[in-house]
Each structure stands twice: as C-alpha cells, then as structure tokens.
Amino acid sequence: MYSESSQDEKFPETAGIAKAATGINGLDEILMGGLPSGSLTLINGGPGTGKTILGSEFIYRGAINGEPGIILSFEEKAETLKNNALTLGWDFRKLENENKLSVIEARIDPQAVLSGRFDLSGLLAIIDSEAARINSKRILIDGPDVFLRLLDDLVKERNELYSFKNWLEDNQITTALTIKKYEGDYNRYEFLDYLCDCVIQLDQRVYNQIATRRLRVLKCRGSDFGRNEYPFAIYLNGVKIIPVTTTSLQHKGLGKSVSSGVEKLDELLGGGYRRNSCNLISGTSGTGKTTLVCSFVSSICQNGEKALYIDFEESQQAVVEGMLSPGINLKAHIDKGLLKFHPVMPEALGVEEHLVRVFRLIEEFNPGFLVVDAISACRRMGDKHAAFDYILRLINYCKQRGITTLLTNLADNEREGREITGIDLSSVIDTVILLRNVEFQGRLNRLLLILKSRARAHSNQCHLFKITDNGIKIGGVYSGAEKRDERR
Structure with a gap:
C-alpha cells in the first residue's frame, strides 16, 4: 500500500544492526528498516538530483516523530532553506520553536579559510551545544564540499571530514552527509565511500525529453538492502519512491x-x-x-x-x-x-x-x-x-x-x-x-x-x-x- 510514510512497513530483521527509520516513502523498505543508527550515511549526486531534499526529509520526519534533528548548511542561508521547506509543507520554523529542530547556517568566509584562521573545532562546539539543547538524534550536513574545496588540499579535506566522523560517532548521532558529484570529478571524494557506513547515490537522466530521478544504495554496512536502481519523484510533501511491495504478487482474488x-x-x-x-x-x-x-x-x-x-x-x-x-x-x-x-x-x-x-x-x-x-x-x-x-x-x-x-x-x-x-x-x-x-x-x-x-x-x-x-x-x-x- 502506498502511504505518506513507510514507518509502518514490516522489514526483514537485521540482527545486531540498529536502524533509524527515515520516514521517507519507500526508502526504509529499500534499506530494510532505515539508515544505520549512530553512523554516517553519504548521499551523493549531481545538481538537481534531490540530495538536500532527501536529507532534509530525513531530519523532518524524525523531528515530527519524536527525534529532534539539526541541519548544518554550508551552502544555503538558513532562511532560504526554511522557505524552500515550506513549499513541501514542512514548517521548519514551527519545529524550531518547539525545540525539535535547529537549522545552523555554516557558510564560511573564504578569506578565513585561505588564511588558515579557520578549523572545524569552533563549528563542532556550536553543533555540540545545539545537540545537547534539543537532545538531537539526527544531523544533516549539507554541502560541506563548498567549504572543503576552499582548503585546496586533499589531506586537509580528509582530516576535516574525519573530525566530523569522530565527533558524530562519539555522540552516537545518525548523520546524513550530502556531497555533490560532478561528471568526471567523483574521485575527489571517493574515500567517503569507504569512510561512510551507508552510501546512497542519486542521479537524473533524460530519455526522449523526459527526466527521471533515480536512487541506488551502493552499500549499507552490516545490513542487507535493495540493490537495484529505484526511480523516485519529489511531489507535494517530499520524496516518493514507489514501495517495493507494489511490484510483489500480493493480489486479492477475483470477486463477484x-x-x-x-x-x-x-x-x-x-x-x-x-x-x-x-x-x-x-x-x-x-x-x-x-x-x-x-x-x-x-x-x-x-x-x-x-x-x-x-x-x-x-x-x-x-x-x-x-x-x-x-x-x-x-x-x-x-x-x-x-x-x-x-x-x-x-x-x-x-x-x-x-x-x-x-x-x-x-x-x-x-x-x-x-x-x-x-x-x-x-x-x-x-x-x-x-x-x-x-x-x-x-x-x-x-x-x-x-x-x-x-x-x-x-x-x-x-x-x-x-x-x-x-x-x-x-x-x-x-x-x-x-x-x-x-x-x-x-x-x-x-x-x-x-x-x-x-x-x-x-x-x-x-x-x-x-x-x-x-x-x-x-x-x-x-x-x-x-x-x-x-x-x-
């Protein structure tokens, strides 16, 4: 049955692996329950593939179901993010007032980065304070590659990401990390495929002048998952992936x-x-x-x-x-x-x-x-x-x-x-x-x-x-x- 949330679906048991249900229609079914709890999940894809929306919906669904979350945006202004969310019926401002959500604008001054006067310790301190204040269980780190590219040093980029990962693991917060993928440019962050416990790849293809977004789970450490490509749509109130059950044979018999x-x-x-x-x-x-x-x-x-x-x-x-x-x-x-x-x-x-x-x-x-x-x-x-x-x-x-x-x-x-x-x-x-x-x-x-x-x-x-x-x-x-x- 098609529903606004897949949280009520029944999933195969995954022994020893705790899952955080995303609440995103069809995705929990593909992931056999949700994202690995307390771990880092990578969402990568080109422009317009739905990375920020997918990550934001993970935070939103958690917030309205009793799991407060933080959105750390390196690219968009906090107000822009909140206004965009309203187009999907997500009232981030209301959730912030209820201490169920915190949107942190992390746009970095390029001069501070280039001069070497910036590192992530100050930002992590802010996140730590907000996480404690609202008892955050989830975090979306949206577009950190904007900041990382300013470093212009792959070793420094990796070190900063490792700092994020270590802090998140120490605090047992389930985290989604979005990274842009450009044609012929993905190897720059290839190490993230190994660093993260779960990797979700998004893309958008045009065939006969019709565009289709697709999602594929490349890995989910310690858990089974659907390995196919799954077309999806962004419509009205979020991401819609047609549930796997719609392709299984569970027909009712012929009636009168x-x-x-x-x-x-x-x-x-x-x-x-x-x-x-x-x-x-x-x-x-x-x-x-x-x-x-x-x-x-x-x-x-x-x-x-x-x-x-x-x-x-x-x-x-x-x-x-x-x-x-x-x-x-x-x-x-x-x-x-x-x-x-x-x-x-x-x-x-x-x-x-x-x-x-x-x-x-x-x-x-x-x-x-x-x-x-x-x-x-x-x-x-x-x-x-x-x-x-x-x-x-x-x-x-x-x-x-x-x-x-x-x-x-x-x-x-x-x-x-x-x-x-x-x-x-x-x-x-x-x-x-x-x-x-x-x-x-x-x-x-x-x-x-x-x-x-x-x-x-x-x-x-x-x-x-x-x-x-x-x-x-x-x-x-x-x-x-x-x-x-x-x-x-």
Missing part, C-alpha cells in the same frame, strides 16, 4: 460479478466483469472503446460506487460532452462526487511522477474502479518499456487494493487488435474484448469478440453491435462477410 453496463455483454462475458479484475477493450479508432467504457462507468456510479477515470487523450469536458450522444450522462456522476477525471498528457511527466500522482488520487478518492483510456498512449512516457512499467505497476497496485480496472488500447490496425495490448501485458489481463470495424455492402459494421474471460464460460463468437441514442446495443452473431474480408 459486476455489470458491464450493457446487459447483452454481461451475458456474453458469462456474468459481467469480476471485481478486482483487470479488463481490456482493444480496437482501432472509431470502434466504440470509450463508449463501452463509459457505459460501465455510468452503471457503477448509478449503483453508488466510485470510479477514477485516467484519460491520456481527451479532456474531461470532451469526454462528458461526447457521451451525451449515446445517452450517457457522466456529469451527473461527477456532480455527486462518484466520478473523478484525471486527464493528463503522457509526455508531461515520467513514469514515476505519473504513478505517484495516481496513487495519491486513489488514496484520497478511494475508488472501487479505475479506468485508463488509453494504455497505448503510455508509450509517449518514454518508450514501450516505460508504458509496460507504468501499466504493470498500476495494475499490481490496484489488485492489491481490490480495485477493478478497465483499460482501453488503441490498435494501429485491424490485425494488431489481435495482439491485445501492444505492450506485452496480455498475461496479466483477466478479460479481453476486441472491437473491429468491417465494411460490407457499402456499410461499416462494428464487431465485438470476447477473446478471454478468465475462469468464465464466455462467448467465442463475433457479435454485431451499434452505438445508438440510448447506448450500446449488441446484436446477433456475425457471419459470412467476415471470412471474405479476412482473406483480403
């Missing part, structure tokens, strides 16, 4: 039947869709996919149940007005708070940010049903793999929560319609309905075929259907012209 909104289709499906199932309607443009989906949505809303409609191709207004022609009134359900639209351009965000926003909507709205129209558009999030990643993780998440999903897929041509999803997801789909257009004797006929309906005795014949002023009407079995059309 729910009407598709079309009586004849329920009969052909062997009783309608199953609750907690994943269903797909695939076909070329103009075959009636959205109308069939909206018939289902209208039906469940009429029964007082909620639906979330993710639309990658049309605005809410366009869909609502378009459905008036077949007699489907979606606005009434929106006004009652039973239907919520989430229209968004696929290329506007990366996969992770799309998922974070949808998961948050699901938590807030708590729908029993989810529509995605259309999954073929998800390829515009980057490529076919990005589309696969998004849809698979969304389906798994919904199945864990008992949400019934209905997807549409725009096939490029009539024969691609038989490839079902276009992104290799057919094995996780419970029900597949194929829609086709067939021209015969100067008339365009719409056909419907149920290719798959898991654990159901369903129709295996093509049926004609029409979109009328009163919704979808499914007719009899189609034969004759179909075979001639297939041979062309």
